[in-house]
Amino acid sequence: MNGAESLTRTLVQQGVELCFANPGTSEMHFVAALDKVEGMRCVLGLFEGVVTAAADGYYRMADKPACTLLHLGPGLGNGLANMHNAKKAGSGMVNIVGEHATYHIEHNAPLTSDIEGVARPMSHWVQTCHDSTQVARAGADAVTAALQPPGQIATLILPADTAWNPGGEVVAKRPRPTREPVAGVAVDACAQALRKGRKTALLLGGIAGRETALQWAGRIAAHCQADVLCEYSVARLERGAGRVTPKRVPYSVDLAVKMLAEYEQIILVAARPPVAFFAYPGKPSMLAAPGCQFVTLAESHQDVNGALEALADALGARVTTPAQRADLQRPALPGPGRDPIEPVGLGRLIAALIPEGAVVVDESVSSGRGFDLPTGQAAPHCWLNIMGGAIGFGLPGSVGAAIGAPDRPVIVLEGDGSGMYTLQALWTMARESLNIKVVVLANGSYNILQGELKNVGAASPGVNARAMLTLDRPDLDWLHLARGMGVPGQRAESLQELATALQRALATPGPMLIEAVVGPTAVRPDRP
Numbered sequence: 001m002n003g004a005e006s007l008t009r010t011l012v013q014q015g016v017e018l019c020f021a022n023p024g025t026s027e028m029h030f031v032a033a034l035d036k037v038e039g040m041r042c043v044l045g046l047f048e049g050v051v052t053a054a055a056d057g058y059y060r061m062a063d064k065p066a067c068t069l070l071h072l073g074p075g076l077g078n079g080l081a082n083m084h085n086a087k088k089a090g091s092g093m094v095n096i097v098g099e100h101a102t103y104h105i106e107h108n109a110p111l112t113s114d115i116e117g118v119a120r121p122m123s124h125w126v127q128t129c130h131d132s133t134q135v136a137r138a139g140a141d142a143v144t145a146a147l148q149p150p151g152q153i154a155t156l157i158l159p160a161d162t163a164w165n166p167g168g169e170v171v172a173k174r175p176r177p178t179r180e181p182v183a184g185v186a187v188d189a190c191a192q193a194l195r196k197g198r199k200t201a202l203l204l205g206g207i208a209g210r211e212t213a214l215q216w217a218g219r220i221a222a223h224c225q226a227d228v229l230c231e232y233s234v235a236r237l238e239r240g241a242g243r244v245t246p247k248r249v250p251y252s253v254d255l256a257v258k259m260l261a262e263y264e265q266i267i268l269v270a271a272r273p274p275v276a277f278f279a280y281p282g283k284p285s286m287l288a289a290p291g292c293q294f295v296t297l298a299e300s301h302q303d304v305n306g307a308l309e310a311l312a313d314a315l316g317a318r319v320t321t322p323a324q325r326a327d328l329q330r331p332a333l334p335g336p337g338r339d340p341i342e343p344v345g346l347g348r349l350i351a352a353l354i355p356e357g358a359v360v361v362d363e364s365v366s367s368g369r370g371f372d373l374p375t376g377q378a379a380p381h382c383w384l385n386i387m388g389g390a391i392g393f394g395l396p397g398s399v400g401a402a403i404g405a406p407d408r409p410v411i412v413l414e415g416d417g418s419g420m421y422t423l424q425a426l427w428t429m430a431r432e433s434l435n436i437k438v439v440v441l442a443n444g445s446y447n448i449l450q451g452e453l454k455n456v457g458a459a460s461p462g463v464n465a466r467a468m469l470t471l472d473r474p475d476l477d478w479l480h481l482a483r484g485m486g487v488p489g490q491r492a493e494s495l496q497e498l499a500t501a502l503q504r505a506l507a508t509p510g511p512m513l514i515e516a517v518v519g520p521t522a523v524r525p526d527r528p
């Protein structure tokens with residue numbers, strides 16, 4: 001057994017069953033080992049940003065890490081933006097990065113680079129293994145690191161000779177690291193704060209977006225007349241009828257400041273004090289009212305459910321009926337006519353059509369501004385936000401989510417600009433026959449940035465600015481792009497056409513793309 005095989009067997013032993021890969025020569029022994037060892041499914045991504053986002057989406061749904069296989073520094077570098085997103089999401093991931101054989105590095109061959117240097121900013125744990133007999137142990141350490149709550153990025157760099165030389169013993173399954181309990185003083189401090197009768201919000205993030213935590217937060221809120229809020233971006237928020245529906249802190253600084261102005265204190269539950277995405281001239285970075293007091297119940301790596309339960313007990317709220325629980329209310333589907341596809345109508349349409357148990361991956365950017373309210377009362381579903389703000393997560397993230405939750409339909413709401421970063425994910429959807437319905441919100445522009453230009457106080461766009469904020473000349477043709485990667489597509493130019501197309505897509509297994517032409521007229525003059 002060589003080092004690569006000892007590593008593969010060890011990964012499988014530790015419960016890693018999936019490898020999102022884009023390999024090269026230095027990883028060939030690992031590729032060969034994947035053939036010899038049972039229990040590892042291999043999924044090819046045609047760009048490393050697809051690979052790393054897929055690992056993120058997978059962790060969010062499967063609650064266990066996948067490994068990735070990446071080709072030296074440049075391959076890893078291509079995957080960094082979505083590793084950054086995964087790091088912000090608290091997703092666990094084990095990156096196996098090939099390196100030149102130990103004796104070859106000094107010759108500075110074309111692909112030689114400082115791989116550790118590339119890995120470090122987006123990884124919690126980085127190690128280069130120099131000895132083939134130690135590769136299995138290093139692999140087990142990487143999985144243990146990836147499983148540190150809430151989930152971490154572990155990057156193991158594997159020189160080619162450590163893969164082909166004789167390996168050491170396979171490492172038996174290790175216990176999963178557990179969440180750290182929250183100290184009683186933190187619970188007491190929150191209980192005391194909640195008894196003061198001040199205007200209070202519980203702000204949820206991380207694992208507090210899951211159903212159990214939501215229920216506890218809803219009980220505490222009902223008991224203390226507090227509100228339940230959630231961060232603007234949550235890695236996985238369980239939503240819909242029957243669930244406690246937190247109000248989301250808006251992206252817009254003005255709207256967020258307005259929403260938070262009334263709170264004298266905010267209890268943080270795996271969340272951080274809300275900050276603006278960016279600084280804008282004359283606007284605050286911190287969004288809560290000046291003087292608002294923050295009390296931390298639990299940090300994202302801690303036992304959030306246990307802390308909420310303890311807090312409910314301390315307050316006598318265990319049997320209280322949770323506040324902010326949503327009733328099922330499916331909006332009517334759009335009637336006949338040519339109503340254009342715009343955020344409010346789109347939100348109602350999606351709310352009407354989300355199937356029970358679906359996973360929605362949201363990288364809708366400006367077209368998604370109307371989703372929160374109506375979808376809160378849709379059939380129960382789960383909503384994955386892009387975390388970390390590096391666009392290009394949506395399409396490949398949905399690949400991982402679909403593999404991590406194979407029985408659940410996945411709907412991706414994807415801005416056309418964001419979609420272009422990692423559109424190779426469509427090919428993986430087709431190859432793996434994943435049940436993913438992609439709705440591309442084709443507004444032909446970087447629409448949000450047109451607003452941001454105004455927000456930072458810049459003058460109205462001239463020729464250069466306009467050229468950088470529009471996606472025309474030529475227009476993107478998503479149906480052909482999808483078809484070229486094996487995904488069938490439909491175009492919708494009105495809300496009614498979109499409803500029909502999405503219904504048809506949801507009734508058909510496998511991937512499907514709908515190009516939803518967003519805009520006031522929703523008709524592109526240059527299209528037949």
Ligand SMILES: Cc1ncc(C[n+]2csc(CCOP(=O)(O)OP(=O)(O)O)c2C)c(N)n1
Binds near residue numbers: 081446
């Ligand atoms: C990796 C990365 N590059 C660039 C940006 C800056 N950026 C933010 S939104 C955006 C455009 C998004 O366009 P689209 O997905 O079409 O959504 P729209 O704004 O039109 O709603 C860009 C380029 C970013 N957030 N991340």
